[in-house]
Amino acid sequence: MDDLPIIDPHFHLWDLDNNYYPWLSDGVKPSAFGDYTAINKTYLIGDFLADARNQNLVKAVHLDVGYDPKDPAGETRWLQGMADKHGFPHGIVGYADLRKPDVGDLLDEHMSYANFRGIRQSMNFHDDLAKTYLTAPGVSRTTEWRRGFKELARRELSFDLQVYYWQMEEFLDLARDFPDVQIILNHTGMQVDGPSHFEGWRNGMRVLARAPNVACKISGLGMGDWTWTVESIRPYIEEAIAAFGIERCMFASNFPVDKLFGSYDKIMDGFKSITASYSPDERLALFHDNAARFYRL
Numbered sequence: 001m002d003d004l005p006i007i008d009p010h011f012h013l014w015d016l017d018n019n020y021y022p023w024l025s026d027g028v029k030p031s032a033f034g035d036y037t038a039i040n041k042t043y044l045i046g047d048f049l050a051d052a053r054n055q056n057l058v059k060a061v062h063l064d065v066g067y068d069p070k071d072p073a074g075e076t077r078w079l080q081g082m083a084d085k086h087g088f089p090h091g092i093v094g095y096a097d098l099r100k101p102d103v104g105d106l107l108d109e110h111m112s113y114a115n116f117r118g119i120r121q122s123m124n125f126h127d128d129l130a131k132t133y134l135t136a137p138g139v140s141r142t143t144e145w146r147r148g149f150k151e152l153a154r155r156e157l158s159f160d161l162q163v164y165y166w167q168m169e170e171f172l173d174l175a176r177d178f179p180d181v182q183i184i185l186n187h188t189g190m191q192v193d194g195p196s197h198f199e200g201w202r203n204g205m206r207v208l209a210r211a212p213n214v215a216c217k218i219s220g221l222g223m224g225d226w227t228w229t230v231e232s233i234r235p236y237i238e239e240a241i242a243a244f245g246i247e248r249c250m251f252a253s254n255f256p257v258d259k260l261f262g263s264y265d266k267i268m269d270g271f272k273s274i275t276a277s278y279s280p281d282e283r284l285a286l287f288h289d290n291a292a293r294f295y296r297l
Contacts, residue, residue, distance in 0.1 A: 005058045005287070006055055010063050010186065011256075012062065012255070016041065038259075045088050048088070058288070075095065096119045096152075120159070152181065158294065161183050169204075217252045225261075250286060
């Protein structure tokens, strides 16, 4: 559609022949995004770059993808080797369980790799077990978890936040208590429960956006709308930008998970179509500059 330079701040790789990922290696399980059999195969940097070949992709950030929980830093080590050889990924967001008393040691191990930028611990809690990532709600309010978050803050690392809209008040409190930590909301607030939840989601986004240290990745919309069109996702994009402002939003692919619901071109060209009336500087911010700033690329 055009030659906008793109930094994709949310994609995944996995090597099922050499690494262990419980959700992939142990067979397909019920999930928030349905049957993922089609992507349950090795996906490496060459596959990603081939999917993105028609876009002007210049950099990308890899997000943790449920790697072997016994060796979370192993994923960062593997990805840094990939980056050293191929140039991608330019940023790495790893995994850590902030509840663990020795989480500082794990963070230091992650930080020994040049492209490491922060962690994600998915905090989604849902009544539907297929959509929940935690064993209990309110984990971020516990003393043990907050002790771990302080270790993150001490190291000036960012935190990728994945939650549902009804949890956003809880994480507004967290953001306000740690104003120097850059928090990056994943997947546009992960609205996976259908149109009837739109108003609740919109209100939750407005609540979380009150904290100036929270940014929003506009991504993952296919996970909640498996047959999405530009017009069906437009309200989510417009409301996310209205809540957070252009200066705190960025577009991302969530590939190859969202490959289940559309091609890389369909996703990026959809974003471009929706922002066609924006100024060149606004579009550059959304597709490139904000990702570079938030992930220190």
